[in-house]
Amino acid sequence: MLSADELKLKINRIWGVAPGAMLSLRIIDFLTSVPSEQLSMLTFGNLCRVVGKPEPDKDLLTAINILVSSKVQVLETHMLFIDDNKDEHEIDLKDLQETRRSGVFIHPRTGEMINNFEAHFVPFFVPSQSLREGN
Amino acid sequence: MTVLNTEVIPDVAALAHALRKRMPWAPAQKALQAHGLPRGRGWDLTVAKLVTPGTLAPDQIVAMQQLLVDHELCGEKLIRLYQMDAELKATLIRQLRSIDIQPNVFTACYPTGLSDAEIEENNSFPLQIAAIVEADGGLAVVFSTIRGLIFREEVDPDSLPPAAREALSYYDQVLGVRQERRQTFEVVYLPYEGDLVDIRVDYPDGMLRAAAQTAHAQVRQAFNEFVGCEALSTPLNLFHLISSMYEAPNEGTVVELAFGTTTASTKYEKMRRSLLCLRQEVYHRAGKQALAAPIEPFRVSIQWLVSLTDDVYSRPELSLQSTQMARDSEAPTLFDAVIRNTTGDRDYNFIRGRLEHFLAAITTAETLESMDVVG
Numbered sequence: 001m002l003s004a005d006e007l008k009l010k011i012n013r014i015w016g017v018a019p020g021a022m023l024s025l026r027i028i029d030f031l032t033s034v035p036s037e038q039l040s041m042l043t044f045g046n047l048c049r050v051v052g053k054p055e056p057d058k059d060l061l062t063a064i065n066i067l068v069s070s071k072v073q074v075l076e077t078h079m080l081f082i083d084d085n086k087d088e089h090e091i092d093l094k095d096l097q098e099t100r101r102s103g104v105f106i107h108p109r110t111g112e113m114i115n116n117f118e119a120h121f122v123p124f125f126v127p128s129q130s131l132r133e134g135n
Numbered sequence: 136m137t138v139l140n141t142e143v144i145p146d147v148a149a150l151a152h153a154l155r156k157r158m159p160w161a162p163a164q165k166a167l168q169a170h171g172l173p174r175g176r177g178w179d180l181t182v183a184k185l186v187t188p189g190t191l192a193p194d195q196i197v198a199m200q201q202l203l204v205d206h207e208l209c210g211e212k213l214i215r216l217y218q219m220d221a222e223l224k225a226t227l228i229r230q231l232r233s234i235d236i237q238p239n240v241f242t243a244c245y246p247t248g249l250s251d252a253e254i255e256e257n258n259s260f261p262l263q264i265a266a267i268v269e270a271d272g273g274l275a276v277v278f279s280t281i282r283g284l285i286f287r288e289e290v291d292p293d294s295l296p297p298a299a300r301e302a303l304s305y306y307d308q309v310l311g312v313r314q315e316r317r318q319t320f321e322v323v324y325l326p327y328e329g330d331l332v333d334i335r336v337d338y339p340d341g342m343l344r345a346a347a348q349t350a351h352a353q354v355r356q357a358f359n360e361f362v363g364c365e366a367l368s369t370p371l372n373l374f375h376l377i378s379s380m381y382e383a384p385n386e387g388t389v390v391e392l393a394f395g396t397t398t399a400s401t402k403y404e405k406m407r408r409s410l411l412c413l414r415q416e417v418y419h420r421a422g423k424q425a426l427a428a429p430i431e432p433f434r435v436s437i438q439w440l441v442s443l444t445d446d447v448y449s450r451p452e453l454s455l456q457s458t459q460m461a462r463d464s465e466a467p468t469l470f471d472a473v474i475r476n477t478t479g480d481r482d483y484n485f486i487r488g489r490l491e492h493f494l495a496a497i498t499t500a501e502t503l504e505s506m507d508v509v510g
Contacts, residue, residue, distance in 0.1 A: 035417075037415075037417055038417055040408060040411060041407060041408060078408075080407065084288055084289035084310075085340075088407055090407070090408050090409050098176065102176075104176070104177075106160070106176050106177035107160070107177075108160065108161060109159050109160060109161055109340070110159065110160055110178075111155075111159070111160025111161075111163065111164070111177045111178040111181070112160075112177065112178060112179075113177055113179060115291075
């Protein structure tokens with residue numbers, strides 16, 4: 001289990017000082033400064049605020065890609081499905097993997113197949129178990 | 136009494152179709168799993184598996200029929216509870232057990248129900264008794280009729296003719312309203328123990344609450360007429376359960392809450408993630424802590440984790456949904472409780488038991504209070 005400082009060094013070693021890498025370090029600082037019970041759901045909007053951007057851009061997307069990558073595993077990606085009635089459903093991680101593998105998504109409440117499901121998906125992030133245990 | 140003939144193997148395709156039509160997928164897949172029945176991803180693959188010849192043994196088909204019966208008795212219901220004198224209840228149970236129901240269009244197809252074509256072909260189906268069955272720990276009188284449900288659905292603009300697409304191009308989203316006629320199963324349940332009797336009417340997603348309340352009134356009247364007395368009169372007021380269940384720290388997981396404050400605001404809060412409880416949510420706790428006066432809840436939804444087998448768990452949900460206006464009134468009342476996501480009688484009776492427990496606690500508190508006043 002790496003500490004936050006060790007993770008930051010690792011990011012620096014692999015991705016250097018590219019803007020996305022620098023943003024990922026700021027996000028790690030934020031994640032380790034906030035009590036974990038306040039990090040149950042981080043949306044793109046939340047992460048924009050953390051790094052002081054009005055909206056997600058290429059650098060922020062790069063930073064998130066770094067943080068969810070298997071090399072550092074700082075953030076876990078989760079998904080909400082918002083249906084036509086605007087009801088939100090958190091998608092089970094196993095179902096999400098199966099959806100990505102098969103390209104077929106089943107509405108968790110109705111059990112019916114949803115076309116164009118990607119348009120109804122909203123990703124969010126939570127600190128990984130390894131980040132929580134390393135700090 | 137209706138006794139299902141388990142010697143005759145039911146029609147699997149009709150059962151699968153009825154289950155799919157009535158039961159939300161989340162509890163359905165848990166119920167199938169707990170009964171050892173095959174399932175796939177979603178209804179399409181599950182129904183395909185269930186109806187494949189030779190897939191199900193005769194006892195599995197009977198189990199599937201029982202699953203449908205349980206859902207008709209317990210699934211997706213808006214309920215009201217009535218107090219009934221123990222002697223009257225015992226008499227009614229004795230009488231109802233010995234009654235031969237007048238054959239009608241619903242008794243003939245119980246529990247599978249009418250086909251879509253039969254529902255479409257006939258305009259009028261008065262409320263009638265479809266069955267009287269032994270349910271878990273009680274007797275259930277099952278009424279049936281056909282009701283119109285309203286669904287709001289998104290319309291894919293690409294499916295429209297060019298002129299319509301053009302006319303609607305200004306809008307980000309196009310919604311259509313669809314009305315569907317569906318056979319409903321409305322239950323008067325008389326438990327062998329206790330003094331509470333419930334009426335449960337179908338309340339699937341998309342049904343207007345006012346329509347379910349109308350159904351309640353019709354079933355209550357039909358039952359009273361059938362037994363020849365005012366056996367069910369005024370439903371119990373559940374309003375005070377909203378606060379007492381919310382304030383019980385270990386009572387399930389609060390997933391939705393609405394409340395008023397003495398700082399002249401109304402708050403609506405909902406957990407966006409599964410298994411997280413609003414009672415423990417940081418913003419919620421901090422807000423409450425900042426107030427000198429307690430919050431005044433008027434709407435709550437609670438989920439419980441119920442063990443069906445060693446490794447299958449269901450998540451039935453109770454909603455007590457009142458309004459700020461009712462909360463502010465001199466004598467707030469709420470007669471309806473909504474019970475969703477049940478896999479069968481185990482889940483339903485678990486929630487019913489919690490309602491009974493909290494109603495008894497309130498009655499005890501009121502009794503002690505009146506003794507204090509007298510003393």
